[in-house]
Amino acid sequence: MNKYVLWNGKILDQDDKEVSVSYEDRGYQFGDGVYEVIRIYQGAIHLLDWHLDRLFYSMKEIDIVPPFTREQLIEQLRDVIKANQFQADGKLYIQVTRGEQPRDHLYEPNLQAVYYAIVTPFEKPVDMWENGVTVMLQEDIRWLRCDIKSLNLLPNVMARTTAQKNGYDEPLFYRDGIVRECGASNFFLVKDQALVTHPTDHHILGGITRKQVIRLAKELGIPVYEREIDLNELEKAHECFLTATPLEIVPITQIDEKKMNGGAFGPITKKLFRYYQEKIPEDLFSV
Ligand SMILES: Cc1ncc(COP(=O)(O)O)c(C=O)c1O
Structure with a gap:
């Protein structure tokens, strides 16, 4: 379970070499990115539309060029849940950073944003x-x-x-x-x-x-x-x-x-x- 991650549009094994972040990723250097946490109940995603609205709003407000369309992301989130055969209660974490470039406060326009999503089990906080x-x-x-x-x-x-x-x-x-x-x-x-x-x-x-x-x-x-x-x-x-x-x-x-x-x-x-x-x-x- 949770073996697979959504990594820049691909579903990859979490141990895959491609699943790694450059030291020049702006998320790593400046926290230059946004995220979402979504609840999963019995493998189904809760209030997805509202979470996606907020994710796109957050990207827009800090001028990150979305690396996916809404429909593409929905499809990819489905894929990562399916790949893990995840049917329990859990959390879906999505993170988008502005991308990679030599360290500079000023960001280059139209950087390729870097993103991933993972599914983790989460028990009710009884x-x-x-x-x-x-x-x-x-x-x-x-x-x-x-x-x-x-x-x-x-x-x-x-x-x-x-x-x-x-x-x-x-x-x-x-x-x-x-x-x-x-x-x-x-x-x-x-x-x-x-x-x-x-x-x-x-x-x-x-x-x-x-x-x-x-x-x-x-x-x-x-x-x-x-x-x-x-x-x-x-x-x-x-x-x-x-x-x-x-x-x-x-x-x-x-x-x-x-x-x-x-x-x-x-x-x-x-x-x-x-x-x-x-x-x-x-x-x-x-x-
Ligand atoms: C500062 C802050 N306020 C409020 C919330 C609650 O938001 P939500 O209900 O969308 O999880 C969060 C969630 O992470 C938060 O970090």
Whole structure:
């Protein structure tokens, strides 16, 4: 299983000599590239269209010439899943870097982008669902294009490490007194039976799970407000949760010292969580 990778349009054995990156790849040197993480359920791809929209958006925003058309990529993703006979729950990782050239900040126009995709098994994060996660507030020192799913994740890497060193699971970023998002997930707060989450702009990644949760909340008749959340509002929140492709919906049990909802799934979070699970089969793309 996972023996085969999609490598620049070809399905290759992962041990094939061709599966290697040049030291002059701009992704290697500058993190000059973008990526996607997509959930696979029983071998089928979840919310593929939205993920592809975001991948093409990320490439466009940093001026990478896509090395595939949308249809070609879909076909190749199918091929890599099929080649691995992958029918379990897993993750599909896709990465596109700008390509290779002698090291220079300035990029050459029309470089041949380098890309790959792999499928890896992923078990449902049952422990997190049952016990939730704790988050540590940290100042958001990332660049102001967090809407691009760029490979440059150093601030996120350092923030997660700081959180863990301090006994927390995840960072929760704030900037200018406004709560933005977590280190690798979006943040939601529940107040008076309604959801509040940061609007999609350059301060956060427009999460696919966030988008799905908003859609499903509306179907359930739960009001959703996409607006900035002041740090002071955290005190008064009834429930908080995070959303991310691998984790789906995870309750936040503690923010800094403050315990939320007695450390368990709140009623609204639970309702959304169940509905999210129920709806998964409707958004699957079979290969
Ligand atoms: C910074 C950040 N925000 C939010 C998300 C959640 O996005 P999605 O729901 O598309 O996985 C991620 C996922 O990796 C992320 O890195």
